[in-house]
Amino acid sequence: MQKYWYDNENRIAVSSRIRLARNLDKTAFPNKLNKEDTAAICKKTGDVLTAREYSFGKLHYIDMDEFSQNVPSLFERHIISPEFANNYHGKGLLLSDDESISIMLCEEDHIRIQSISPGDDLQSAYKKAKEVDDVLCNNIRVAFSDELGFLTACPSNLGTGLRASVMLHLPLSESQGRIPALSAELSKIGLTIRGTYGEGSKGFGSFYQVSNQITLGITEENAIKNLNGIVKQIIISEENLRKEAYKPVLEDKIFRALGTLKYARRVNSAEMIKLLSLIKLGTDMGIIKNKSKNSIYSLIINTQPNTLMLNAKNNYTPGERDILRGDILREKLKEVE
Amino acid sequence: MLCEKCGKYPATTHYKQVINGQESEMHLCSRCAGEEGVYGFEMPDLFSAVFGTPIAENVKICPTCKTSFDEIIKSGRVGCGDCYKYFEKELMQSIFGMHGHTKHIGATPKITEDIKKTDNAENNQDNAKITNLKKDLEKAIKEERYEDAAKIRDKIRDVETQE
Numbered sequence A: 001m002q003k004y005w006y007d008n009e010n011r012i013a014v015s016s017r018i019r020l021a022r023n024l025d026k027t028a029f030p031n032k033l034n035k036e037d038t039a040a041i042c043k044k045t046g047d048v049l050t051a052r053e054y055s056f057g058k059l060h061y062i063d064m065d066e067f068s069q070n071v072p073s074l075f076e077r078h079i080i081s082p083e084f085a086n087n088y089h090g091k092g093l094l095l096s097d098d099e100s101i102s103i104m105l106c107e108e109d110h111i112r113i114q115s116i117s118p119g120d121d122l123q124s125a126y127k128k129a130k131e132v133d134d135v136l137c138n139n140i141r142v143a144f145s146d147e148l149g150f151l152t153a154c155p156s157n158l159g160t161g162l163r164a165s166v167m168l169h170l171p172l173s174e175s176q177g178r179i180p181a182l183s184a185e186l187s188k189i190g191l192t193i194r195g196t197y198g199e200g201s202k203g204f205g206s207f208y209q210v211s212n213q214i215t216l217g218i219t220e221e222n223a224i225k226n227l228n229g230i231v232k233q234i235i236i237s238e239e240n241l242r243k244e245a246y247k248p249v250l251e252d253k254i255f256r257a258l259g260t261l262k263y264a265r266r267v268n269s270a271e272m273i274k275l276l277s278l279i280k281l282g283t284d285m286g287i288i289k290n291k292s293k294n295s296i297y298s299l300i301i302n303t304q305p306n307t308l309m310l311n312a313k314n315n316y317t318p319g320e321r322d323i324l325r326g327d328i329l330r331e332k333l334k335e336v337e
Numbered sequence B: 001m002l003c004e005k006c007g008k009y010p011a012t013t014h015y016k017q018v019i020n021g022q023e024s025e026m027h028l029c030s031r032c033a034g035e036e037g038v039y040g041f042e043m044p045d046l047f048s049a050v051f052g053t054p055i056a057e058n059v060k061i062c063p064t065c066k067t068s069f070d071e072i073i074k075s076g077r078v079g080c081g082d083c084y085k086y087f088e089k090e091l092m093q094s095i096f097g098m099h100g101h102t103k104h105i106g107a108t109p110k111i112t113e114d115i116k117k118t119d120n121a122e123n124n125q126d127n128a129k130i131t132n133l134k135k136d137l138e139k140a141i142k143e144e145r146y147e148d149a150a151k152i153r154d155k156i157r158d159v160e161t162q163e
């Protein structure tokens, strides 16, 4: 039994996410609320949503102020948004045991339901999010109008309040220069693609997030179906590029990445993501074998700066962190050949 | 911020380019970004994107959350669900710009018996509050405490508009 969604290796489509934005009716949105009202809303919604058992288990209420040392790691693992990580005082988070469902209370909207499933599986992510949403909407009157749908703090979320996204590992599409053209195609149909790690026009490690932009005038089912269809095409094209790739060059790159991490003494996070991305490509293509229990992607998650320190239960300087990261990667990659 | 190419739609794609060693930033709408074939990073849509500078004469304030239209433009966020009703005219153009639609066709939350019960309970609470406040008001007027009376009137109005 695997605990977290990233415990298994998922090739190309790493994970699928659904986010639903909801607000309480007749109540000012979080940026207009004082401390007392914020606390009251966190409690009210927390009480309703923690009171039952879901198909994925229970939701636990986390008082963010008591959990503050975990905040940077929660952010690195995409459990909370950067906005929430910067402004969490007096707020609450609901989390399932496997961390596949997380609900930020009083982020930009009163309630932000996030659901994640491994691989290319928006349907199951949506099913879980909907389960929580139904409990919410059946017990609390949410801000909704027939014209504009679910009312949200930012008008870009009006309508369904649903943002669906799939994280894709696209090293070949990237190295063949396909991403700009893909980005252009996607924006014509109301979808976007952006790098998962790093900022700016090029992300680290060829991980990309493809998501819908439009939430008004489209049904939940169609938004998911559209994205699904496109994601399938992107996956097929990446698969084809992998098949057509000139093996000696690709193998050389992959084994060099593996060799570096098997022996390196200091590894910073950008290098870690870059090299693990190549190793993941190697295991996904059967060029190298991962006989360990850890997925390659879980190494990326667990050796990011703050998650690394949280696991080690210690604070380190960046220099010390790079040494520790090198140690962990050497150990974990022993059974990757 | 408006698109630097067409000047019509909000710039949602932002990217840096280096020309002759000079770094410059470009901000394009999704359509123009598509045509140019650029891949950039996204920033949150802002209303100011559509409206440019705040409209100085607009001094309307949402009665439910007391947010002014200027604040909405500056932050890109409305203050409550009622803002959409109150500033409907001002916001519709920008909503259409973002989604290409103005009518919701997705799921509708059903009003359950549980919700009706809480609605009634809250209404009863408010009614009780108003009855008490009205008593206070009468008393204040009788005792010629006019400043207090004015404050109580404001409170009654607040409770009533919350409904």
Ligand SMILES: [Zn+2]
Residues within 6 Å of the ligand: B003, B004, B005, B006, B007, B008, B009, B028, B029, B030, B031, B032, B033
């Ligand atoms: Zn444009």
Ligand SMILES: [Zn+2]
Residues within 6 Å of the ligand: B062, B063, B064, B065, B066, B067, B078, B079, B080, B081, B082, B083, B084
């Ligand atoms: Zn308002």
